[in-house]
Structure formats: C-alpha cells, structure tokens
Amino acid sequence: xxxRHWRGLAKSDRAADYEAHLRSETFPAxxxxxxxxxxxxxxxxxxxxxxxxVITRWASLDAIKQFAGADPEAAVxxxxxxxxxxxxxxxxxxxxxxxxxxx
Numbered sequence: 001x002x003x004r005h006w007r008g009l010a011k012s013d014r015a016a017d018y019e020a021h022l023r024s025e026t027f028p029a030x031x032x033x034x035x036x037x038x039x040x041x042x043x044x045x046x047x048x049x050x051x052x053x054v055i056t057r058w059a060s061l062d063a064i065k066q067f068a069g070a071d072p073e074a075a076v077x078x079x080x081x082x083x084x085x086x087x088x089x090x091x092x093x094x095x096x097x098x099x100x101x102x103x
Contacts, residue, residue, distance in 0.1 A: 001037060001097040004056045004064060006075055008088035015043070015050035018084045022054065030056065035063020049086045061094070068092070 010018045022041055030036045039056035058064050064072040073091045082088070 001100060002058045002061060002064065003095045003097065004058060004092050005095065006054045006089050006092045007051065008054075008077070008081075009046065009049045009051050009086045010084050011086055012049050014084035015052075018050075018052065018081060019043070021081055021084070022052075026054075030067060033063065033066045035059035035066065064094070 008018070019041065027039060030039065035058055037057040037059060039054065042053040042055070044051050061072050068074050068076055073094065075088065075090050075092055077085070077088055
C-alpha cells in the first residue's frame with residue numbers, strides 16, 4: 001500500500017470552499033478508480049491561511065497513475081482549486097507503508 005501526501009495553503013476565506021471541493025469532486029472521482037483505498041483531509045490554521053494535508057491510500061503506483069497521469073508525483077490541482085490557494089505543492093510525496101494499523 002502506498003500513501004500519497006499533498007499539501008496546500010488555502011486562503012482563509014476560501015478554505016471551506018476548498019474542503020467542499022475535495023468532498024464533492026475530488027474524493028468521489030477517486031472512489032471510482034481501481035486501486036484507490038481511501039484518504040484523509042487534515043487541516044490546520046496558519047498565520048496566512050488554512051493549510052491542508054491530503055493523504056490518500058493506493059494499492060500501487062500504477063493505481064496512482066490513473067489519477068495523476070504518467071508522472072505519479074505530479075500534483076493534480078484543477079484551476080478552480082488553484083484559485084483558492086496561496087501556495088501548494090507541485091509534487092506529491094509517496095510513502096510505502098511499513099505497517100498500517102487501520103481497519
């Protein structure tokens with residue numbers, strides 16, 4: 001199993017919109033992909049906005065490529081989401097699970 005980590009800093013007044021985008025567009029689309037195993041949205045208040053860490057779990061890098069394309073580390077940030085951001089990672093980070101204690 002592979003965890004994909006991506007971080008973005010949303011404008012304070014757009015953070016709720018970004019979270020709604022993840023819940024209504026991104027995660028429903030991911031659930032349709034074979035090899036997507038789930039994900040989490042973490043957030044924290046920063047001085048200049050709301051930072052999000054999106055962690056998704058995948059069966060393999062090939063499964064991630066269904067979402068990200070040929071370059072699995074490429075961030076997938078549609079223009080509508082970019083407009084909500086102050087800053088965001090252009091590259092995702094992938095980690096292999098050494099152990100997972102989830103269900």
